[in-house]
Amino acid sequence: MPVPIRQQIRIGAYVLKQRLLRRARYPLVLMLEPLFRCNLACPGCGKIDYPDEILNRRLSVADCIQAAEECGAPVVSIPGGEPLLHKEIGEIVAALVARKRFVYLCTNALLLEKKLHLFTPSPYLTFSIHLDGLEAEHDRAVDQSGVFERAVKAIRAVKAAGFRVNVASTLFDNAKPERVAAFFDFVSGLGVEGVTISPGYAYERAPDQQHFLNRQRTKELFREVFRRGKGRNWSFNQSTLFLDFLAGNQDYRCTPWGNPTRNVFGWQRPCYLLNEGYAASFQELMEETDWPSYGTGNYEKCADCMVHCGYEATAVNDTLAHPLKALKVFLRGVETERPMAPEIPLDRQRPAESVFDRLVAGAVAKDDREDSVAAE
Secondary structure, eight states: OOSOHHHHHHHHHHHHHHHHTTOSOOOSEEEEOOOOOOSOOOTTOOSSOSOHHHHTOOOOHHHHHHHHHHHOOSEEEEOSSOGGGSTTHHHHHHHHHHTTOEEEEEEOSTTHHHHGGGOOOOTTEEEEEEOOSSHHHHHHHHTOTTHHHHHHHHHHHHHHTTOEEEEEEEEOTTOOHHHHHHHHHHHHHHTOSEEEEEEOOOOTTOSOOSSOOOHHHHHHHHHHHHHHHTTSOOOBSSOHHHHHHHTTOOOOOOOGGGSOEEETTEEEEEOSSOEEEEESSHHHHHHHSOGGGOSTTTBGGGTTOOOHHHHHHHHHHHHHHOHHHHHHHHHHOOOOSSOOOOOOOOTTOBOOOOOHHHHHHHHHHHHHHHHHHHHO
């Protein structure tokens, strides 16, 4: 089963509580990013384009615990960078599991077998291993040969050791529906708990800007994939309505506060994908961020986004608000033939702002000031 029953019950109860308390905004998943450094340089990723003084930063175990307590989300996703490069990652995961957070440790798996002794199997821990397709597609996506083979070997070893494993996949505009279908068949044969699938976000700092999907192409691609998936044993670690959204059947708006991000700079505004500044606390992030200025139709950088960390929370809320609709999609499968839902108009979106260099310069200057004070 992709999502354990206890996790489904906990999240359902948590969301119901927030709705009863009439909270308009609340987190579902904490995106805990303890470092930016990675042992790969994927051309479609904009997460590692920082100077060394930033790449060398780490969140401490105490920082991570505080972020989880401050946020209160029942699920903690630990991306990066590559989290297994963090010397205290075992302690971080153990502390979160002890607090009964459902932890998804995201990794390219290159170090996983070497580091596996740091972890203990638990229903609260899932390794989310990144695979962007079959061998040719994945090794091209990470710009290094042999990575697919090593990741698959690690998946088999981790499963044999009794751990839960999820596969995280990102699709770009060079994805072929028949190859994606073959990839899902292959992953199903590995015995993993499920797949998290998403179109790639157009990171402005990514070296390769040519292969990101626009929203129309995303919907067409997923319809083609899901059409091939009817009657096949594919298991997704996502809500049925989010998958239905990917195929163009839901007119959802982004819920960026559903997956707040804490990283080495602070609480990132407005979401994991888009770096537009930082808040000093979770409360400040939730209360002082200008949320209506972001999202598809509101901001140029969000125009083509259909990524799960922005829209899964929307789908979960819709599932609880309209359970019969969700059940219908679950029983009948994702619609692939009828007309798509209307697209969000872009004529009133504000233009993109360039803020990256200013944010990095400010962070480096702050480090210099703190080092100067410490030396006095």
